[in-house]
Amino acid sequence: MAKFKLAFGLHNHQPVGNFEAVFEDAHHKAYLPFLNLMADYPNIHFSLHQSGILWRWQERAHANYFQLVGKMVDSGQVELMTGGFYEPILTAIPERDAVGQIRGLTQYLNDHFEVTPAGLWLTERIWEPHLPKLLAEASVSYLPIDDTHFLYAGLEPNQLTGPFVTENEGHLVTLLPIQKRLRYLIPFGTVEEVIAELKLQAERNSSGLAVYADDGEKFGAWPKTYQHCYEKEWLRRLFDAFEKNSDWLEVISLGEAARSKPVGRVYLPSASYAEMLQWALPPTAFIEYERFEEWLENKGQLERYGRFVRGGHWRGFLTKYEESNLMHKKMLSVSQKLAEFEREHPNRIEQADAARDRLWAGQCNCPYWHGVFGGLYLPHIRQAVYECLIEADTRLDKLLGRTALRCSVYDYDADGADEVVLSSDLFSAVFNPRCGGTLLDLALNKHHFCVTDTLTRRREGYHFKLDQAVTGAETEGTASIHDQVRAKEEGLKDHLMEDWYLKRCFIDHMLTEDVDFEKFSSNRYGEEGDFIMEPYTCEIDQSGACVTMTRHGHLWRPLMVVPVKIVKRFKFSEDSEQIEIRYELSTKALEPVEVAFAVENNFSFQAGHAEDRIILIDNRQHINSYLDSEGQYEGRQTWAMIDEYRSLAVAMNSDLPCELWHLPIFTVSLSEGGFEKVYQGTTLMNIYRLQLTPQPITINLTLFAGDLKRYQESAQAFLAVSPS
Numbered sequence: 001m002a003k004f005k006l007a008f009g010l011h012n013h014q015p016v017g018n019f020e021a022v023f024e025d026a027h028h029k030a031y032l033p034f035l036n037l038m039a040d041y042p043n044i045h046f047s048l049h050q051s052g053i054l055w056r057w058q059e060r061a062h063a064n065y066f067q068l069v070g071k072m073v074d075s076g077q078v079e080l081m082t083g084g085f086y087e088p089i090l091t092a093i094p095e096r097d098a099v100g101q102i103r104g105l106t107q108y109l110n111d112h113f114e115v116t117p118a119g120l121w122l123t124e125r126i127w128e129p130h131l132p133k134l135l136a137e138a139s140v141s142y143l144p145i146d147d148t149h150f151l152y153a154g155l156e157p158n159q160l161t162g163p164f165v166t167e168n169e170g171h172l173v174t175l176l177p178i179q180k181r182l183r184y185l186i187p188f189g190t191v192e193e194v195i196a197e198l199k200l201q202a203e204r205n206s207s208g209l210a211v212y213a214d215d216g217e218k219f220g221a222w223p224k225t226y227q228h229c230y231e232k233e234w235l236r237r238l239f240d241a242f243e244k245n246s247d248w249l250e251v252i253s254l255g256e257a258a259r260s261k262p263v264g265r266v267y268l269p270s271a272s273y274a275e276m277l278q279w280a281l282p283p284t285a286f287i288e289y290e291r292f293e294e295w296l297e298n299k300g301q302l303e304r305y306g307r308f309v310r311g312g313h314w315r316g317f318l319t320k321y322e323e324s325n326l327m328h329k330k331m332l333s334v335s336q337k338l339a340e341f342e343r344e345h346p347n348r349i350e351q352a353d354a355a356r357d358r359l360w361a362g363q364c365n366c367p368y369w370h371g372v373f374g375g376l377y378l379p380h381i382r383q384a385v386y387e388c389l390i391e392a393d394t395r396l397d398k399l400l401g402r403t404a405l406r407c408s409v410y411d412y413d414a415d416g417a418d419e420v421v422l423s424s425d426l427f428s429a430v431f432n433p434r435c436g437g438t439l440l441d442l443a444l445n446k447h448h449f450c451v452t453d454t455l456t457r458r459r460e461g462y463h464f465k466l467d468q469a470v471t472g473a474e475t476e477g478t479a480s481i482h483d484q485v486r487a488k489e490e491g492l493k494d495h496l497m498e499d500w501y502l503k504r505c506f507i508d509h510m511l512t513e514d515v516d517f518e519k520f521s522s523n524r525y526g527e528e529g530d531f532i533m534e535p536y537t538c539e540i541d542q543s544g545a546c547v548t549m550t551r552h553g554h555l556w557r558p559l560m561v562v563p564v565k566i567v568k569r570f571k572f573s574e575d576s577e578q579i580e581i582r583y584e585l586s587t588k589a590l591e592p593v594e595v596a597f598a599v600e601n602n603f604s605f606q607a608g609h610a611e612d613r614i615i616l617i618d619n620r621q622h623i624n625s626y627l628d629s630e631g632q633y634e635g636r637q638t639w640a641m642i643d644e645y646r647s648l649a650v651a652m653n654s655d656l657p658c659e660l661w662h663l664p665i666f667t668v669s670l671s672e673g674g675f676e677k678v679y680q681g682t683t684l685m686n687i688y689r690l691q692l693t694p695q696p697i698t699i700n701l702t703l704f705a706g707d708l709k710r711y712q713e714s715a716q717a718f719l720a721v722s723p724s
Helices: 020-038 052-061 063-075 095-113 131-137 147-152 180-188 191-204 225-231 234-244 254-258 274-279 283-298 302-308 314-320 322-344 346-361 379-399 461-468 517-521 708-713
Strands: 004-012 046-050 078-081 142-146 164-168 171-178 209-215 249-252 406-410 419-423 427-432 438-444 505-511 537-540 546-557 560-571 578-587 593-603 613-617 620-626 631-643 648-671 674-692 697-707
Touching: 004 020, 004 191, 004 254, 020 052, 020 063, 020 225, 020 234, 046 052, 052 063, 052 095, 063 078, 063 095, 078 254, 095 131, 095 322, 095 346, 131 164, 131 171, 142 147, 142 254, 147 171, 147 302, 171 180, 171 209, 171 254, 180 191, 180 209, 180 225, 180 234, 191 234, 191 249, 209 254, 225 234, 274 283, 283 302, 283 461, 314 322, 322 346, 322 379, 322 438, 346 379, 379 438, 379 674, 406 537, 438 697, 461 648, 505 560, 517 648, 560 593, 578 593, 578 674, 593 648, 613 648, 620 631, 631 674, 631 708, 648 708, 674 697, 697 708
Parallel strands: 004 046, 004 209, 004 249, 046 078, 142 171
Antiparallel strands: 164 171, 406 419, 419 427, 427 438, 438 505, 505 593, 537 546, 546 560, 560 578, 578 697, 593 674, 613 620, 613 631, 631 648, 648 674, 648 697
């Protein structure tokens, strides 16, 4: 007699750059206890996917885990699945890299477990219709994907009783519809509710199939789930219930399910799981989406019409967050450089293996988006990806013999306008003439570090829930992280701010006369110039070492409009970690014009409140010296951000004394642990109170970015130490 089947799959992953303690915690609370428990139930088969990042870590740190997996694979209880080695969004990276990453993980599993996986875990289940051809090239025959995708295509829930096939250009792949209801019931419902749901489906179709596949971290690593799943034995009771009902229920691997007869052919739209599509929406649309779903639910119509409620598209994150887009375009640039090397040197491809591995690591999906998961708001995850991309870039430049300073002009960030890109073996820099002539990106190539990796403060759709949040200690029970409203600390609402421009470097302010430190730090200040978001013309000298930005702008004052010209010139050197910046300000006004001109820079060394990361003013450490501190100083000429942990420094000196302000950039974001405040960088302001005339006023700045030892050795000569 045919049995109803539950296909069970597990996906484990940790991002590139995550803390060792997080790996260990997830391993001991989720990955290992789940397999240990499963070993007691040999008749329950399941599929296991782990990213190559996690496999390599466990190979190094927990060889016994490999032995346990190998034993379960040999017995037939566990089926291993492939995927992109570094867990990339397959549709967000070049196809050559996507195929290479899949083949890389497949080969790794073959080398270590002597299996050739046929199934693939699709990162964040982000599907686009062209994928079957790519997957076929990588020898993938099936994958689990959310039932949401099928419902968006117009199928009815009662039709999702087995596998479907789809194709692109005749390349077939089998799709297994993951049931959202089971994702929420396991492990957050009761065991009785899970069995009742499966029994109901079996009564409708005794030989049918239900598919469950989800993150392994929910079985122990998510808040309170270790106690729920293991100490209170929820999982053991579930597996006991599976065995108790084995007369009509069989738990199988995803691969076994994929080999059963297809229900039919289907063509799915571009989609991901429903939560991801909502997260990709802009804030207003995010809130409207949520309210519409609530309205449908209150009317009792959500189950009937919910499939017609769709969010955005994963690629929308590249519009929603310019920082994500800049990281993504850096990745594409490095990938194109690798492809260029392989075309020009087909007999030297193996020499690029190290660069290729770092590029692929830099394609790890986590910092490219943000939701309850997604690490765009986590500085250490962003930094790790940048580190990988910068290392790959510098390796490829050496292979291509490109160590001299060079300059190119092209549409780097895909916004329809050209950027200026300079690179050498010391620096990589990207300027945006169209938007304020700002410095978008500054990478220290020797150190594989991006000092401009900050995050702009934005209004997020979930911020309206902050009033409802309670501290973690006050919550009870175990719920899905999608349903939780927690706060990690009190007073987070005080840190909600929204910036109207990208927090990067050499942002030119013309502040109103009444602006002081308090008004600027609270984002309640006035701007009377039109320089921050407006275009500058750009000239590059023949050597490519000097970039000059010019804007004929205005001061918009109540009784008059004052024309003001700003020229800023950046001069790079091939053998120095210093960048010379020269500002010239002038006006055509007949009478002298009083202005408060400020140059804003935003840099990050990640840890805002660490003893080994400090701010120096005129080469002195003051009381407020942490990177997340606030400070204001009169008549000063230099500031420096020091990172003793990495032996790095960023410093600026000015030939004119000025006011110096420094203040932290804090964001308030939602993570699996609840609302949290995160340090995203430090804003440093040079404020000049000047009297403009037709004769240009010159301000000379020097930016030092690089080796801390060199900075310390040359500090007295490099910095104009204030006499105060």
